[in-house]
Amino acid sequence: MAAKIFIDGEHGTTGLQIRTRMTGRRDVELLSIPEAERRNAAMREDLLNSADIAILCLPDDASKEAVSMLAGNNNVRIIDTSTAYRVAPDWAYGFAELDKGQAEKIRSARHVSNPGCYPTGAVSLLRPLRAAGLLPDGYPVSVNAVSGYTGGGKQLIGQMEDASREDALFANNFLYGLTLKHKHVPEMKTHGLLDRAPLFSPSVGRFAQGMIVQVPLFLDDLKDGATVEKIHATLVDHYAGQDIVSVVSLEESAKLPRVDAEELVDTDRMKLFVFGTPGGAHVNLVALLDNLGKGASGAAVQNMDLMLSA
Numbered sequence: 312m313a314a315k316i317f318i319d320g321e322h323g324t325t326g327l328q329i330r331t332r333m334t335g336r337r338d339v340e341l342l343s344i345p346e347a348e349r350r351n352a353a354m355r356e357d358l359l360n361s362a363d364i365a366i367l368c369l370p371d372d373a374s375k376e377a378v379s380m381l382a383g384n385n386n387v388r389i390i391d392t393s394t395a396y397r398v399a400p401d402w403a404y405g406f407a408e409l410d411k412g413q414a415e416k417i418r419s420a421r422h423v424s425n426p427g428c429y430p431t432g433a434v435s436l437l438r439p440l441r442a443a444g445l446l447p448d449g450y451p452v453s454v455n456a457v458s459g460y461t462g463g464g465k466q467l468i469g470q471m472e473d474a475s476r477e478d479a480l481f482a483n484n485f486l487y488g489l490t491l492k493h494k495h496v497p498e499m500k501t502h503g504l505l506d507r508a509p510l511f512s513p514s515v516g517r518f519a520q521g522m523i524v525q526v527p528l529f530l531d532d533l534k535d536g537a538t539v540e541k542i543h544a545t546l547v548d549h550y551a552g553q554d555i556v557s558v559v560s561l562e563e564s565a566k567l568p569r570v571d572a573e574e575l576v577d578t579d580r581m582k583l584f585v586f587g588t589p590g591g592a593h594v595n596l597v598a599l600l601d602n603l604g605k606g607a608s609g610a611a612v613q614n615m616d617l618m619l620s621a
């Protein structure tokens with residue numbers, strides 16, 4: 312029998328892309344709410360409680376409200392794409408490649424928090440180095456990133472695409488999060504296994520989808536023996552056998568003149584690069600993904616598929 316899936320927020324940016332990814336599938340039956348009723352609490356509550364898996368594609372407050380609408384219903388499993396539960400200990404973190412065993416945790420979980428787009432990149436680069444002991448306690452980690460503007464949902468899409476709006480944005484590339492208190496910092500710290508909060512500086516470019524996340528490191532301040540080659544080998548080892556996350560070879564990276572933020576648009580994959588010169592003083596770790604692919608909707612469908620395979 313087909314599993315019943317309700318996407319709460321199905322008419323938003325992340326929800327729509329999840330719906331598109333399910334087109335033509337016979338193993339899932341989509342329960343749908345008409346767009347005009349998307350904020351009708353009674354209808355949502357009814358649909359939420361009728362699902363086998365509810366995928367929440369809502370702002371944090373609305374996600375918490377949806378979870379409370381499901382309190383006491385042990386039949387419904389939840390995937391939440393908001394920031395609300397990403398560091399909650401009783402929710403499985405929905406990055407299947409996090410560690411050996413994480414896919415299994417997601418498979419059997421009732422509550423799965425889908426990672427943020429920026430943390431997907433940052434955690435994928437940092438966690439293997441922390442786990443291998445290459446990145447020492449106290450290291451001051453910086454994370455710099457650029458996102459396509461769909462990362463800001465309907466609000467930012469409107470501001471970037473509709474010049475007639477009073478709050479229209481005309482910049483081609485802007486920094487934001489200038490207080491350095493972005494909501495993704497706790498998630499990067501927790502799942503990156505960091506003992507200090509990273510300094511996170513995000514930006515947006517005038518392109519719809521795509522993302523580059525950079526973590527620059529000084530080799531002299533890492534553990535002895537941390538070379539470009541060793542860091543690369545650690546990532547290769549961590550992601551061995553994975554098909555969604557791949558580590559680009561040092562030879563290929565060395566030949567690249569540039570990295571295009573849009574290269575993986577409309578895919579659910581993520582590529583990791585280690586840039587630097589053998590014998591040099593620095594490395595720049597780079598994750599390339601689609602903010603709406605592995606950064607949101609693609610990861611949600613990956614998690615749903617794991618849960619359905621339980």
Ligand SMILES: NC(=O)C1=CN([C@@H]2O[C@H](COP(=O)(O)OP(=O)(O)OC[C@H]3O[C@@H](n4cnc5c(N)ncnc54)[C@H](OP(=O)(O)O)[C@@H]3O)[C@@H](O)[C@H]2O)C=CC1
Nearest residue numbers: 320322323324325368369370373392393461462464465607
């Ligand atoms: N866009 C991205 O790249 C990523 C987004 N996310 C997360 O996914 C979630 C959804 O984001 P996104 O799709 O970008 O946002 P959008 O603003 O594009 O979509 C959100 C949808 O939720 C609806 N909604 C808002 N409040 C309520 C409510 N109280 N009850 C019912 N429906 C409501 C909105 O309706 P209305 O049109 O009326 O406002 C809209 O349809 C967020 O938590 C976001 O942080 C995570 C990773 C990446």
Ligand SMILES: CC(=O)N[C@@H](CCC(=O)OP(=O)(O)O)C(=O)O
Nearest residue numbers: 392393394427428429458462463
């Ligand atoms: C460009 C842009 O505005 N991006 C969003 C993050 C998008 C995202 O990942 O949403 P979550 O917070 O649910 O993870 C922001 O910085 O708030």
